[in-house]
Amino acid sequence: MEARQIRTDIRYSREEYFRVLEDSLHKYEFLDGRLLMMAGGTAAHNDIIDNLGYALRSAEHDCFIKGSENAVSIQELNRYYFPDTTAVCADSVEYEPGGGIARLINLALIVEVLSQKTAEYDRSEKFAAYRRLESFREYILIDSRKCAIESYYRQERNSWQIGSFYRMDQVLPIHTLGIKIPLTKLYEGVALPDVDPEDGLN
Numbered sequence: 001m002e003a004r005q006i007r008t009d010i011r012y013s014r015e016e017y018f019r020v021l022e023d024s025l026h027k028y029e030f031l032d033g034r035l036l037m038m039a040g041g042t043a044a045h046n047d048i049i050d051n052l053g054y055a056l057r058s059a060e061h062d063c064f065i066k067g068s069e070n071a072v073s074i075q076e077l078n079r080y081y082f083p084d085t086t087a088v089c090a091d092s093v094e095y096e097p098g099g100g101i102a103r104l105i106n107l108a109l110i111v112e113v114l115s116q117k118t119a120e121y122d123r124s125e126k127f128a129a130y131r132r133l134e135s136f137r138e139y140i141l142i143d144s145r146k147c148a149i150e151s152y153y154r155q156e157r158n159s160w161q162i163g164s165f166y167r168m169d170q171v172l173p174i175h176t177l178g179i180k181i182p183l184t185k186l187y188e189g190v191a192l193p194d195v196d197p198e199d200g201l202n
Contacts, residue, residue, distance in 0.1 A: 008035050017080070018100030027068075030080040038082060039117060045144040047190045048113050049084050052142070055185050056085070061177040063089040066104065073103040076132045085111040089176050090135070107133070108176045111140045119143070127152075138176045146192055147183060 006020060011033035020028060020035065028035040041049070049068070056065045065087050071080045073096040080103060087109035088094075096103035110130055112122040122141060130136050141150040151163035153175045165172055168187065171180045 006035065006037070008037065014078075014100075021101055027082055029082060030078075032078040039115075041113070042115060042144060044190050044192065045113050045115055048142055048144055048186060051186050051188055051190070052085055052111060052113075052181075055181045056087070056174075056177070056179075059177065059179040059181075061089075061179055063087040063108065063177050064093050066093070066107070069102070071101050071103045072107060072110070072130070072133075073105050074129045074132055075105070077129055079129055081126060081129070083110045084113045085109075087177060088135075089137075105133075106135045108135055108137045109140070109174065110136065110138070111142065114141055114143045114145070116145065123150075138174065140172070140174070142186060144190075147187055149183065149186075 006024060006026075006028070012020065012030070012035060013033070014030070017028070017030045017035065027038045029038060030036075053065065053067065065085065068082050068084050070086065071082055072086065073080055075096070080101070086104060086107045088104065088106055089108040090106050093104065094106040096105050112118070112126070114122055119141075127139060130139060137154045139152040143149065147166055147168055149163075149165040149172055151165070151172065153161040153163070155161055161175075163173070165183060168183050171182050172186065173180050
């Protein structure tokens with residue numbers, strides 16, 4: 001049971017939000033005072049995250065890989081998100097000062113695994129918020145319903161290289177880490193619906 005009733009129709013301060021997370025069995029994102037409860041992942045969603053984490057940690061690079069227990073602080077918007085996977089490609093991992101949850105501020109890579117409910121939210125509102133981070137360089141969206149991956153790599157401040165991958169014989173480049181991962185590794189053991197590949201990323 002929750003230690004307290006959580007309401008999503010009222011505004012919370014940051015300090016109240018941190019206390020909610022300490023007492024709650026659920027994870028909430030913070031949108032300038034509003035709370036958004038994160039739904040549990042499907043088996044496919046969780047398997048992809050496990051495959052991704054293993055692939056990233058097994059590869060040779062100089063970045064720090066972090067999981068979904070680390071929040072990302074968008075200080076300019078007063079928001080906190082919980083991406084599925086992040087990477088910090090700096091000399092050290094930097095966190096927002098103060099108590100409460102761990103809040104990353106200097107990440108370079110963010111990966112979200114898409115579900116039916118979160119796909120549009122991850123592509124639009126969250127991507128726009130993540131772009132406020134000066135250190136943010138690469139965004140990867142992995143679909144958990146079919147073989148489909150979108151990637152965005154920042155070459156200049158407002159110039160992004162876009163990649164689209166939807167065949168199992170393709171390889172996903174992760175520019176910030178300087179590595180490539182076969183899609184077969186990301187989707188290994190994942191039960192996907194029988195979807196026509198021509199449907200692409202729709």
